[in-house]
Amino acid sequence: xxxxxxxxxxxxxxxxxxxxxxxxxxxxxxxxxxxxxxxxxxxxxxxxxxxxxxxxxxxxxxxxxxxxxxxxxxxxxxxxxxxxxxxxxxxxxxxxxxxxxxxxxxxxxxxxxxxxxxxxxxxxxxxxxxxxxxxxxxxxxxxxxxxxxxxxxxxxxxxxxxxxxxxxxxxxxxxxxxxxxxxxxxxxxxxxxxxxxxxxxxxxxxxxxxxxxxxxxxxxxxxxxxxxxxxxxxxxxxxxxxxxxxxxxxxxxxxxxxxxxxxxxxxxxxxxxxxxxxxxxxxxxxxxxxxxxxxxxxxxxxxxxxxxxx
Numbered sequence: 001x002x003x004x005x006x007x008x009x010x011x012x013x014x015x016x017x018x019x020x021x022x023x024x025x026x027x028x029x030x031x032x033x034x035x036x037x038x039x040x041x042x043x044x045x046x047x048x049x050x051x052x053x054x055x056x057x058x059x060x061x062x063x064x065x066x067x068x069x070x071x072x073x074x075x076x077x078x079x080x081x082x083x084x085x086x087x088x089x090x091x092x093x094x095x096x097x098x099x100x101x102x103x104x105x106x107x108x109x110x111x112x113x114x115x116x117x118x119x120x121x122x123x124x125x126x127x128x129x130x131x132x133x134x135x136x137x138x139x140x141x142x143x144x145x146x147x148x149x150x151x152x153x154x155x156x157x158x159x160x161x162x163x164x165x166x167x168x169x170x171x172x173x174x175x176x177x178x179x180x181x182x183x184x185x186x187x188x189x190x191x192x193x194x195x196x197x198x199x200x201x202x203x204x205x206x207x208x209x210x211x212x213x214x215x216x217x218x219x220x221x222x223x224x225x226x227x228x229x230x231x232x233x234x235x236x237x238x239x240x241x242x243x244x245x246x247x248x249x250x251x252x253x254x255x256x257x258x259x260x261x262x263x264x265x266x267x268x269x270x271x272x273x274x275x276x277x278x279x280x281x282x283x284x285x286x287x288x289x290x291x292x293x294x295x296x297x298x299x300x301x302x303x304x305x306x307x308x309x310x
Contacts, residue, residue, distance in 0.1 A: 006082040008109035008140045010170050012199040013238075014047025015231045016084060018223035020270055021057045021069065022279040027286060029065055031072060033279040038076040040278035044228035045235075047219065049077060050111065052086035054149060055223045055266055060285040063094070067101050074106045082108035084142060084221075090115055096134045103139055110135070111173065113144035114152040121158045125165065132166045142171040145179075146203065156185035163190070163198050173221050175203035180215055187216040205260040206230055210246045213237045224256060225272035251309045255302055264289045268299060275303075 019041065022033035041049055051073055052058035052066060061069065070085055077083055085102035087110045089095040099110045112131055118124050128143065135141060143162065145154045154176070162169055176182055183200060190197055201221040202212035209220055209230065219234055229252050236245035259265045259272075267289040270282040284290070291299070 006079060006108045008082055008170055010196060010198050012082070012171055013218040015219050015227060015234050016048035016050050016201060016221040017041050017044070017046045017227040018050045018053040018055050018221060019073070020055065020223060020273060020279070021061065022281065023283050023285050024281055025283050029069065030280060033281070034069065034072055035076050037278050038073055040276070041227060042077070042080055045231040046081060046227050047231065048082040048084060048108070050084040050086065050221055053223065054146065055269070056086070057285055057288070058086055066098060070102050070107070071105045079106065084109050084111050086111045088113040088144065092130055092134050095131065099135055099139060109140045109142055109170065111142040111144050113146060113150055116150055116152065118152045121155070121161070124152065124154065124158060125161055128162055128166055128169065132168050135168065137168055140168055140170040142173055143169060144173045146175040148175070148177060156182050156189060159186055160189055160193070160195060163195060169198065171199040171201060173201050173203055174217070177204055178208050180208065180211055183212060183215045183217060205265065206256045207260055209233060210249050214242065223269055224259060225269045225276065226252060226255070252306060255306050258302055267291050271299065
């Protein structure tokens with residue numbers, strides 16, 4: 001395996017933006033916009049980038065497109081920030097294949113969501129043991145905890161078992177909504193047991209971000225169209241200015257909430273990124289959401305209010 005400049009461990013922190021996948025109006029991957037998007041994200045001061053997340057429309061890409069997107073994006077990033085690649089799959093073999101490709105291309109870590117159908121703690125633990133064995137001890141991975149999509153529930157006590165049993169598990173992406181009590185339990189149980197402290201990043205589009213930070217999260221992993229704002233919220237909080245972080249967050253909360261609409265937020269996110277010059281076209285690959293004239297007018301009003309208070 002080709003050595004990488006950045007390899008993720010339990011100390012990972014900050015705001016990892018989940019990249020959208022830019023498409024043209026006819027549904028082709030827009031490789032030019034991928035290049036501009038990478039530069040936009042890095043210019044926003046993010047601490048890392050996540051490719052092929054659920055909001056990146058990974059399930060709509062062919063295997064060849066996924067590989068090409070990972071390799072091109074990593075080439076553009078050029079080691080400036082760590083890159084996470086989502087490799088979730090219904091089978092271990094395709095998961096491992098994409099993970100090895102990503103790590104060889106320079107990824108810092110891969111992210112794995114549990115497949116639907118796992119019901120018991122032992123089934124979930126057994127699956128992630130299989131993942132770790134297939135990837136090997138040198139490939140760090142992230143547990144993507146998104147029960148709203150997977151219908152697989154991860155308890156705080158099971159996460160403790162996973163942290164003990166699987167050393168290559170270095171991060172939890174916590175998207176159980178809102179998940180604040182789960183975060184508190186994980187941190188308290190790890191501290192009382194002297195267990196290693198695994199990085200935890202919050203998801204859910206940035207909702208509850210200040211609360212997650214106060215409860216012990218190390219940052220956020222989300223695709224909010226203003227990642228520069230979330231990065232500044234994190235930096236203020238990390239510098240000891242929790243109130244200043246909350247003040248900045250509050251100004252953008254209406255936009256965060258608006259973007260978080262299930263099944264529709266992707267269209268809003270892409271349109272805002274288009275308006276910010278990050279991508280050329282806001283289209284989602286079909287089947288996918290699209291904005292109406294009323295939606296655009298509503299977004300105009302929200303953006304105008306946000307800009308008025310910046």
